[in-house]
Ligand SMILES: [Zn+2]
């Protein structure tokens with residue numbers, strides 16, 4: 001399972017020239033870990049066996065239960081054991097170590113973890129085989145108790161999305177994908193589940209493709225009745241397999257979702273003004289699609305602002321929490337000093353609606369049929385046939 005760094009580098013080298021890649025299945029991904037945290041220090045250990053810390057030309061083995069502290073030291077990384085610095089260098093590899101730091105979530109990962117220092121903080125990158133990565137991601141991005149065909153669907157789209165998005169961060173941060181929702185949520189081995197592992201295994205190496213490349217298989221929790229074309233939300237050019245439309249032929253598929261709505265949130269004008277760096281917010285008007293999705297938002301006040309709905313929504317998420325204004329399919333009404341936001345669904349509304357896919361699976365569709373419904377014009381192929389898109 002563990003490849004040598006040399007092999008990794010040669011893979012990266014091959015990919016950067018966009019050569020057809022024959023071994024996507026055994027591919028090693030580089031995932032940025034705990035990217036939502038500012039890492040001033042971490043503690044690593046292993047309750048079940050020894051763990052190793054490796055630097056070029058040096059390796060320390062620590063016994064089960066020992067705790068090692070890792071700190072940034074200028075541009076370098078410093079390893080401390082029993083209160084003393086034992087190693088110092090520009091990068092280290094952790095093998096079989098779990099991250100167990102007070103104040104941070106406990107994490108354990110398959111594969112090796114590369115520790116470096118970036119702008120005075122620790123930066124962690126997990127070098128993990130694609131299929132191991134998926135077993136974790138699919139558990140985090142769906143409900144393991146859902147029907148197997150829905151889980152298989154999620155395994156294929158998580159695999160395709162990862163392969164289509166490899167250049168998301170690598171230029172700046174030294175990894176392919178982060179572990180947050182803007183890529184896919186990845187919490188390592190702690191999140192794994194037998195039903196999900198079966199779904200990943202039974203679809204091993206299968207990818208949705210479009211024009212001989214992995215398709216950008218975007219997905220969201222609940223569309224609330226209508227899905228929306230990618231370019232409307234994210235800008236850029238329209239992808240034919242992400243053109244959106246009604247969710248279901250005769251009846252709306254995702255109606256059983258707890259997020260279907262309508263839901264309602266009330267935010268004070270002062271809180272909103274603060275979030276958007278305005279002194280005063282008097283009115284909000286929306287430009288909406290016939291389906292109800294917001295497209296543009298005008299904030300009238302001091303100073304007045306106009307922005308696309310997607311950055312407006314992201315700002316609401318970071319300021320008030322992601323579970324509040326759940327989707328982009330909403331309307332806004334002013335009531336006194338407050339703004340009442342009423343909406344449907346959860347997520348950006350582009351691509352596959354997970355609660356819709358679940359319903360199709362419950363009604364007897366297999367994963368191929370569900371994928372074909374949500375991503376028309378794509379083909380399910382072995383990843384070895386595709387060109388890489390890094
Ligand atoms: Zn990301």
Ligand SMILES: [Zn+2]
Nearest residue numbers: 223247254353
């Ligand atoms: Zn839906």
